[in-house]
Amino acid sequence: MTPIKGQATDGRQRRNRSEDVLEAAVRVFHKKGYASASIQDIADEVGVLKGSLYHYIDSKEDLLARLFEDSAGHFMAMLDEASNLDAPPVERLRRFAYACSYWYLQNIERVTIYANEWKHLTGKRLKTVVGIREDYEARLASLIGEAKEAGEARPDLDVNFATYFIFGALNGLPEWYRRRGPDPAERIAESYAGLIVATVVGGGK
Amino acid sequence: MTPIKGQATDGRQRRNRSEDVLEAAVRVFHKKGYASASIQDIADEVGVLKGSLYHYIDSKEDLLARLFEDSAGHFMAMLDEASNLDAPPVERLRRFAYACSYWYLQNIERVTIYANEWKHLTGKRLKTVVGIREDYEARLASLIGEAKEAGEARPDLDVNFATYFIFGALNGLPEWYRRRGPDPAERIAESYAGLIVATVVGGGK
Amino acid sequence: MTPIKGQATDGRQRRNRSEDVLEAAVRVFHKKGYASASIQDIADEVGVLKGSLYHYIDSKEDLLARLFEDSAGHFMAMLDEASNLDAPPVERLRRFAYACSYWYLQNIERVTIYANEWKHLTGKRLKTVVGIREDYEARLASLIGEAKEAGEARPDLDVNFATYFIFGALNGLPEWYRRRGPDPAERIAESYAGLIVATVVGGGK
Amino acid sequence: MTPIKGQATDGRQRRNRSEDVLEAAVRVFHKKGYASASIQDIADEVGVLKGSLYHYIDSKEDLLARLFEDSAGHFMAMLDEASNLDAPPVERLRRFAYACSYWYLQNIERVTIYANEWKHLTGKRLKTVVGIREDYEARLASLIGEAKEAGEARPDLDVNFATYFIFGALNGLPEWYRRRGPDPAERIAESYAGLIVATVVGGGK
DNA sequence: AATGAATGAGTATTCATTCAT
DNA sequence: AATGAATGAATACTCATTCAT
Numbered sequence: 046m047t048p049i050k051g052q053a054t055d056g057r058q059r060r061n062r063s064e065d066v067l068e069a070a071v072r073v074f075h076k077k078g079y080a081s082a083s084i085q086d087i088a089d090e091v092g093v094l095k096g097s098l099y100h101y102i103d104s105k106e107d108l109l110a111r112l113f114e115d116s117a118g119h120f121m122a123m124l125d126e127a128s129n130l131d132a133p134p135v136e137r138l139r140r141f142a143y144a145c146s147y148w149y150l151q152n153i154e155r156v157t158i159y160a161n162e163w164k165h166l167t168g169k170r171l172k173t174v175v176g177i178r179e180d181y182e183a184r185l186a187s188l189i190g191e192a193k194e195a196g197e198a199r200p201d202l203d204v205n206f207a208t209y210f211i212f213g214a215l216n217g218l219p220e221w222y223r224r225r226g227p228d229p230a231e232r233i234a235e236s237y238a239g240l241i242v243a244t245v246v247g248g249g250k
Numbered sequence: 251m252t253p254i255k256g257q258a259t260d261g262r263q264r265r266n267r268s269e270d271v272l273e274a275a276v277r278v279f280h281k282k283g284y285a286s287a288s289i290q291d292i293a294d295e296v297g298v299l300k301g302s303l304y305h306y307i308d309s310k311e312d313l314l315a316r317l318f319e320d321s322a323g324h325f326m327a328m329l330d331e332a333s334n335l336d337a338p339p340v341e342r343l344r345r346f347a348y349a350c351s352y353w354y355l356q357n358i359e360r361v362t363i364y365a366n367e368w369k370h371l372t373g374k375r376l377k378t379v380v381g382i383r384e385d386y387e388a389r390l391a392s393l394i395g396e397a398k399e400a401g402e403a404r405p406d407l408d409v410n411f412a413t414y415f416i417f418g419a420l421n422g423l424p425e426w427y428r429r430r431g432p433d434p435a436e437r438i439a440e441s442y443a444g445l446i447v448a449t450v451v452g453g454g455k
Numbered sequence: 456m457t458p459i460k461g462q463a464t465d466g467r468q469r470r471n472r473s474e475d476v477l478e479a480a481v482r483v484f485h486k487k488g489y490a491s492a493s494i495q496d497i498a499d500e501v502g503v504l505k506g507s508l509y510h511y512i513d514s515k516e517d518l519l520a521r522l523f524e525d526s527a528g529h530f531m532a533m534l535d536e537a538s539n540l541d542a543p544p545v546e547r548l549r550r551f552a553y554a555c556s557y558w559y560l561q562n563i564e565r566v567t568i569y570a571n572e573w574k575h576l577t578g579k580r581l582k583t584v585v586g587i588r589e590d591y592e593a594r595l596a597s598l599i600g601e602a603k604e605a606g607e608a609r610p611d612l613d614v615n616f617a618t619y620f621i622f623g624a625l626n627g628l629p630e631w632y633r634r635r636g637p638d639p640a641e642r643i644a645e646s647y648a649g650l651i652v653a654t655v656v657g658g659g660k
Numbered sequence: 661m662t663p664i665k666g667q668a669t670d671g672r673q674r675r676n677r678s679e680d681v682l683e684a685a686v687r688v689f690h691k692k693g694y695a696s697a698s699i700q701d702i703a704d705e706v707g708v709l710k711g712s713l714y715h716y717i718d719s720k721e722d723l724l725a726r727l728f729e730d731s732a733g734h735f736m737a738m739l740d741e742a743s744n745l746d747a748p749p750v751e752r753l754r755r756f757a758y759a760c761s762y763w764y765l766q767n768i769e770r771v772t773i774y775a776n777e778w779k780h781l782t783g784k785r786l787k788t789v790v791g792i793r794e795d796y797e798a799r800l801a802s803l804i805g806e807a808k809e810a811g812e813a814r815p816d817l818d819v820n821f822a823t824y825f826i827f828g829a830l831n832g833l834p835e836w837y838r839r840r841g842p843d844p845a846e847r848i849a850e851s852y853a854g855l856i857v858a859t860v861v862g863g864g865k
Numbered sequence: 866a867a868t869g870a871a872t873g874a875g876t877a878t879t880c881a882t883t884c885a886t
Numbered sequence: 887a888a889t890g891a892a893t894g895a896a897t898a899c900t901c902a903t904t905c906a907t
Contacts, residue, residue, distance in 0.1 A: 213419040214419040243404065506889060515881065620852065625828070650821065656862075708870095
C-alpha cells in the first residue's frame with residue numbers, strides 16, 4: 046500500500062500546510078478585510094498557534110502578496126484563453142465577457158481580495174498587480190476597439206469609458222452575488238455577457 | 251496688527267472645528283481606508299492632538315457614522331430629484347444615470363467611503379446604510395422595469411441582473427477617475443448615461 | 456421684600472454653588488469610589504461643565520480633602536459630645552456606642568467615604584485624617600479601659616483588640632445598611648450599642 | 661556553568677508565569693486598590709512588559725476575577741470545615757470565629773481585596789461573589805440562631821444585626837493588623853473568638 | 866515543524882487640568 | 887461665573903514578529 050499524496054498513513058491530513066495557510070488567508074481576508082484581519086485569525090483558521098505561521102510566511106504582507114501571485118497566474122491564464130478565441134469581434138467580446146464573469150463567480154473570495162486589497166501591497170508587488178490590471182483593461186479595451194472599427198459598436202462609443210464601465214460592473218459582481226439566492230453561475234455569466242455586449246453595441250437613441 | 255478671530259496670540263486656535271474634523275476624516279478614510287486609518291492620522295490632518303478629537307467625536311466608528319449620515323442626506327435628495335422627473339421611462343433612466351454619475355464625480359471621496367467602508371458600521375447604523383442602498387437599487391430596478399414594460403428594453407433583459415450590473419459600474423467610477431486625466435465631469439456623466447441606457451435598451455444579436 | 460439667603464429673586468436656586476459641588480462630590484464618590492469617579496461625573500451631577508468646576512476646587516484631591524475637612528468637624532463634635540457624658544463607664548460606653556452608630560446612619564455617604572477613601576489623600580491632609588482616626592480609637596479604648604478598671608468588663612479582655620473589633624463593626628455598618636430593609640436608625644443604633652457593651656462586658660466562659 | 665532552567669543565557673526568562681502574575685496582582689491590588697492600580701504596575705511587579713501580561717490574562721477585570729475564584733475555593737473550604745464541627749452551638753461559634761479570624765490573618769492581602777474590590781466585578785462573576793458572601797453571612801447567622809434557640813445567647817439578641825456586626829468586625833481585622841506590631845496570629849484569633857462569643861452571649865444589663 | 870513566552874510599538878480612549886473668551 | 891476648546895500624559899488593550907526550546 047502506497048501512501049496517497051498529502052495523506053499520512055495514520056489518516057490525518059498531512060497535505061502541504063503551506064496551501065492550508067493560503068486558503069485560510071483567503072477566507073479570513075475575504076471575511077474581515079486585510080487590515081482588520083489578524084495573524085491570530087488566520088492561525089485559528091488553520092488550527093495552529095500564531096507563532097507557527099511564521100514557518101510558512103515571512104510577514105503578513107508577504108502572505109497577501111502570495112495570494113496575489115497565486116491568483117495572478119490563474120487570472121492571466123483565463124484572460125489569455127478568453128482573448129485568443131477566433132471569432133468576429135463582438136462574438137469574441139461576448140465570450141470574453143462570459144469567461145470573465147464565470148471565472149469571477151468561481152473564485153469570488155480571491156477576486157474580491159484582488160479587487161479590494163491591492164492597496165496594501167508595496168513596492169514591486171504593487172507594480173505587478175497594477176500591471177495585471179492594466180493589461181486586463183487593455184485587452185478589454187482592444188476588444189471593444191476592434192468591435193468599433195468593425196462597425197459593430199455604436200459610433201459615438203467612447204472606448205475608454207466603456208472599458209472602465211464594464212470593468213466596474215464586473216468587479217461589482219462578487220459584492221452582490223453573496224447576498225442573492227442560488228442563481229446558477231452559468232445563467233449569471235450569460236446574462237452579464239449579454240449586458241456587456243449591449244453596453245458596447247448599444248442602441249438607445 | 252489685530253489678532254485674527256479664533257486665533258490666539260500664541261498661535262493656537264480656539265474655534266469650533268467640527269467641520270474640519272469631518273473633512274479631515276473624509277480625506278484620511280478615503281486615502282488609507284477606515285481600518286488602516288488611525289485617529290492619530292486624523293488628528294494630524296486637523297492639526298490637533300489626538301485627545302482633542304474626542305471633544306468632537308465619541309469614537310472612531312461614530313466619526314465614520316457621522317460621515318455616512320452626512321452623505322446619506324445629500325444622497326437621498328439626489329436620488330429623489332432624479333427619480334421624480336416627468337418623462338418617458340428610458341429618458342428618465344438616462345437622466346437618472348446622468349444625475350448619479352455626475353453627483354458621484356462631485357463627491358468622489360465620500361462616495362468611495364460610502365461604497366467601501368459600510369462594513370465597519372454596526373447595529374442600527376449599519377441597517378440604515380444597507381437600507382439606503384436597497385432603496386437605491388430598488389429605484390434603479392423600477393426605472394428599468396418600467397422601460398421594459400414600455401417595450402423600450404430588450405425583451406430578454408433580466409431586470410435584477412441589469413440593476414446590479416449598472417450599480418457596479420457606477421460604484422467603480424470613483425476608482426478609476428482618480429487615475430485619469432482631466433476629463434470634465436459633464437462629459438463622463440453623459441457618456442455613462444449613454445452606456446447605462448445602452449445596457450438596458452440593448453441591441454446585440 | 457428682602458431676598459432670602461441662597462434664593463435669587465427670579466426663583467432660581469442661587470445658593471452657594473460651592474456647597475452644591477461638595478454635595479455632588481459626596482454622592483458621586485460614594486457611588487463610584489474616588490478613583491473611579493471622574494470630574495466629569497461630578498460636573499454632570501452639579502449640572503455644570505467640567506471646566507467650570509475649577510472655579511470651586513483646585514484639584515480632584517482638593518475636593519476629596521474638603522469633604523474630609525467638612526466631615527471631620529462634625530465627626531469630632533459628635534465624638535466630643537459622646538465622650539463627655541457624665542455616667543458610670545459602661546453606661547458611657549453604651550451612650551457613646553449609640554451616638555456613633557446613630558451618627559453613622561445619618562451620614563452614611565460621608566462616613567463610607569471617610570472609611571474607604573482616606574488612602575487617596577497625601578501629605579498633611581492624610582496626617583490629619585489618620586490623627587482623627589487615632590483619636591477616635593483612643594477615646595473608645597479609654598472608655599473600655601475605664602470599664603475594665605471599674606471591674607465591669609471581662610477580666611481577660613484585651614482592650615486594644617476590643618477597640619479594633621468594635622471599630623471594625625461600626626465601620627461595617629454602612630456597608631450592609633444600604634442592602635437592608637427600612638429598619639429605623641434608632642433601633643439599629645440601640646441594637647449596636649447593646650452588642651458593643653456585650654462585647655466588652657462579655658460573658659461566655 | 662550550566663544554564664538554570666527557565667533562564668535564557670541573555671538574562672530573559674522564558675517560563676510560565678501564571679502564578680507570578682496572580683501573586684503580583686494580589687500585592688498591587690492590595691496596595692493601590694483595583695481602580696488605582698494599572699496594568700503597568702502589575703507588569704512592573706512581575707518584571708515583564710505590560711503587553712506580555714496579556715499572554716496570561718484576558719483583561720484587567722479577568723485578572724481580578726481570577727483572584728476571586730482562587731480565593732473563593734479556599735474560603736468556602738475553610739467555611740465548610742469551620743461549620744461542620746461537632747460541638748454545642750456556642751462552642752461551634754467560638755471555633756468558627758477562631759478559624760475565620762486565623763484564616764483572615766494568614767490571607768490578609770487576598771481577604772482585603774475580597775472585601776473591598778468586589779464592586780468592580782460585573783455580570784456573573786459579581787453574582788458569584790455576592791452569593792458567597794451571602795452564604796457566609798447565612799452560616800454565621802445560623803450558628804448564632806442555634807445558640808439563641810439553645811438558650812445560650814442573650815434573649816434580646818437580634819440575630820441579623822449581630823451577624824452583620826460580627827461580619828464587620830472580622831472584615832476590619834486586616835485593616836489594622838498591618839499597622840500593629842507583631843502580635844502572633846494565634847493570640848489575635850483567640851481574642852477575636854472570645855469577643856465574638858461575648859457579643860452573642862452578652863451580659864450587659 | 867511546532868510551541869508559547871516575550872517583545873515593543875501601536876491603537877483607541879479617558880481624564881485632570883488649563884485658559885482665552 | 888461660566889464656557890468649551892485644547893492639552894498631554896496616562897490607560898487598557900492589540901498585534902506582527904522573534905526565538906529558545
